[in-house]
Amino acid sequence: MAARPDAGAATTELVIAMPLLLLMILFVVQAGVWMHATHVAQAAATRAASTAAAYQGTAAAGQAAGAETLAAIGSGVLKTPAVSVTRTATEVQGEVTGTAATVVPGMNWSVRAVVVRPVERFAPDLTTAGGSP
Numbered sequence: 001m002a003a004r005p006d007a008g009a010a011t012t013e014l015v016i017a018m019p020l021l022l023l024m025i026l027f028v029v030q031a032g033v034w035m036h037a038t039h040v041a042q043a044a045a046t047r048a049a050s051t052a053a054a055y056q057g058t059a060a061a062g063q064a065a066g067a068e069t070l071a072a073i074g075s076g077v078l079k080t081p082a083v084s085v086t087r088t089a090t091e092v093q094g095e096v097t098g099t100a101a102t103v104v105p106g107m108n109w110s111v112r113a114v115v116v117r118p119v120e121r122f123a124p125d126l127t128t129a130g131g132s133p
Contacts, residue, residue, distance in 0.1 A: 023104075030103040033077060034111065037100035040074035041113035044083060049094030052085045053117035059087040062094055070096070077101050078111060092117045 044066045052062025066083035074081060081098035093116045100109045 026104045030100075030107055030109070033103055034100040034109045037074070037078045037098065037109075037111045038113065040070070040078050041081070041096040041098060041111045042115070044069040044074065044081070045094040045096040045113040045115040047094075048083055048085050048096070049092050049115040049117045052087050052094065053092040053119050055120040055122065057087075057092075057120075059085040059092070062087070062092065066094060066096060074098075087119065090119055092119055 047069045048062040048066030050062075051057055051065035052059050062085035063083050066085065070078065070081045070083065077100065078096075078098040079101055081096060084095045086093045086095075093114065095112070095114045097110070097112045100111055102108065
């Protein structure tokens with residue numbers, strides 16, 4: 001009978017447990033990167049919709065503003081971003097889609113942010129010269 005029957009057990013446990021622990025840590029980091037990418041997409045969609053919804057704004061101006069925002073703050077965390085802006089007579093919808101940067105190999109988490117704003121319009125003052133309607 002061996003003097004130490006459990007010799008090497010700690011090494012075996014470490015070989016099994018450490019990769020699982022590191023994988024769990026990487027998943028937590030991946031979730032953080034995805035959340036940051038979502039915030040970047042939300043910021044770009046908000047700026048795009050607000051620019052397009054401004055008085056005499058256009059969908060093209062909104063799309064350019066969203067792209068500028070992505071270039072300034074999202075170039076590292078949001079991969080393959082796409083900005084689309086739709087403007088109707090009453091509302092503007094800005095949408096940003098992309099993929100979060102990959103920390104865990106093989107993980108591609110998509111990101112989507114949509115912002116809807118009412119279109120600003122001129123409303124003339126209809127009060128009379130005396131100050132009452």
